[in-house]
Amino acid sequence: MLSAKSLFQEILDNDESFRLFCSIAASGESQGGWENARIAALVPPSEQTLAPKITRHGADEDKHGRIFNALLKKRGLEPVPVPPETDYTMLLERHGIGLAHDKLKSDRPLTVQDIVTYLAHSRVTEQRASEQMDLLRKHFADHPDIGRAVRMISGDEDNHLAYCHEELLRYAAQGHGRTIQRTLRECALAEIRIYRDVSLAVMDHMGRILGWSRPKAAVLAAGIHAVYAWERIAGWRRMVSLSMPERRDALGGPATSAPEFA
Numbered sequence: 001m002l003s004a005k006s007l008f009q010e011i012l013d014n015d016e017s018f019r020l021f022c023s024i025a026a027s028g029e030s031q032g033g034w035e036n037a038r039i040a041a042l043v044p045p046s047e048q049t050l051a052p053k054i055t056r057h058g059a060d061e062d063k064h065g066r067i068f069n070a071l072l073k074k075r076g077l078e079p080v081p082v083p084p085e086t087d088y089t090m091l092l093e094r095h096g097i098g099l100a101h102d103k104l105k106s107d108r109p110l111t112v113q114d115i116v117t118y119l120a121h122s123r124v125t126e127q128r129a130s131e132q133m134d135l136l137r138k139h140f141a142d143h144p145d146i147g148r149a150v151r152m153i154s155g156d157e158d159n160h161l162a163y164c165h166e167e168l169l170r171y172a173a174q175g176h177g178r179t180i181q182r183t184l185r186e187c188a189l190a191e192i193r194i195y196r197d198v199s200l201a202v203m204d205h206m207g208r209i210l211g212w213s214r215p216k217a218a219v220l221a222a223g224i225h226a227v228y229a230w231e232r233i234a235g236w237r238r239m240v241s242l243s244m245p246e247r248r249d250a251l252g253g254p255a256t257s258a259p260e261f262a
Contacts, residue, residue: 002219005139010210012146015077017209023079024086024202026068031089033062038104039118047115053163057122059255060156067149074145085201091194097121097187116168116176120183123164124191124239130157152256162245169242184240192236196228 011017036058043051072079084090093101098121099114110118133154140150172180200221207217227235 002216002223004135007220008136008139011206012140012143014210015075017206018075019072019077019080020205020209022068022072022077024082024088026065026072026079027082027087028089029061029068030065033058033060033065035089035098035101035104036061039099039110039115042104042108042110043115044109044111047112050115050167053167053251054118056251056253056255057160057163060160063255063257064153064156067153071146071149083201083205086198086205088194088198091198092121092125092191095190095194097124097190097194112176113179116171116179117183119164119168119171120180121187122160123168123184123242124187126157126161126164127239128191128195130154130161133157156256159247159250162247162250165242165245166248166250169244172242180242181240185236188236188239189232191239192228192231196224199224199227 011021036054040051040054040058043054069079092098099110099118103110103114133150136146136150137154141147143150168180203217203220203224206212207220212220
C-alpha cells in the first residue's frame with residue numbers, strides 16, 4: 001500500500017533517488033540562504049531592527065543546505081544537477097513570487113513594501129516547509145541516518161513560520177493589513193500551482209530512477225492532482241491566515257550550527 005512513509009523510505013533506500021532528493025533540497029535551501037542574506041543587507045533604514053532576524057533566517061537556510069550535502073557525503077555520494085522543472089525556489093521567483101533577483105543583486109535599499117512582500121512570501125513557503133518537515137519528523141525522527149537532521153530542520157522551519165506570523169501582524173497593526181492579505185492570497189494561489197508542478201516533476205524523475213510501473217506512477221500523479229484540487233478550493237486559506245504564535249521572537253537569537261555526520 002502506498003503511503004508517505006513507504007514512498008520516502010523507497011527514495012531513501014536507493015542511492016540515486018536519495019542523491020536527487022538531497023540535491024534538490026540542498027539547492028533550494030542554499031538559494032533561500034542567499035536571498036535572505038541579500039534582503040538583510042538591503043533592509044531600509046527604518047526597518048533595521050528586522051535585519052538580524054532576516055540574517056538568522058538566511059543562516060538557517062544555509063545550514064540546511066549544508067546538512068543535506070553532509071547526508072550525501074555520509075553515503076559517499078556527490079550532488080547532481082537539479083532539473084529545472086524541479087527547482088521550486090527558482091520557479092517561484094520566475095513567476096513573480098517574492099522579490100526579484102535583479103532587485104536583490106543591486107545595491108539599492110529595499111522599501112517597506114518590499115519587506116512586507118518578502119514576509120508574505122515567506123509566510124506561504126514556510127507553511128509548506130513546516131508541513132513537509134513535520135511529516136518527515138512524524139515518520140523518521142528516530143531514523144539512524146537522517147533523524148537528527150530531520151528534527152533540527154523541522155524545528156527551524158517552525159521558527160521561521162512563527163517569525164513570519166509575528167512580523168506580519170506587526171506590519172498589519174501599522175496599517176499594511178490590506179496589502180498583506182492581498183499579497184498572501186496571490187502568493188498562496190501561485191505557490192500551490194508551482195508546488196503541484198514541481199511535485200509531478202520530482203515524482204516523474206523518481207519513478208524513472210526507481211522503475212515504478214505505469215499504474216503506480218499514475219496513482220501518485222492522481223494523488224498530487226487531488227491535493228492541488230483541495231488546495232485550490234479551500235486548502236490555500238491555511239497559508240493566508242495570521243495568528244500570534246506561541247513561540248515569540250523565534251529568530252531573536254543566533255543560528256544553531258549544523259550537526260556533524262560521521
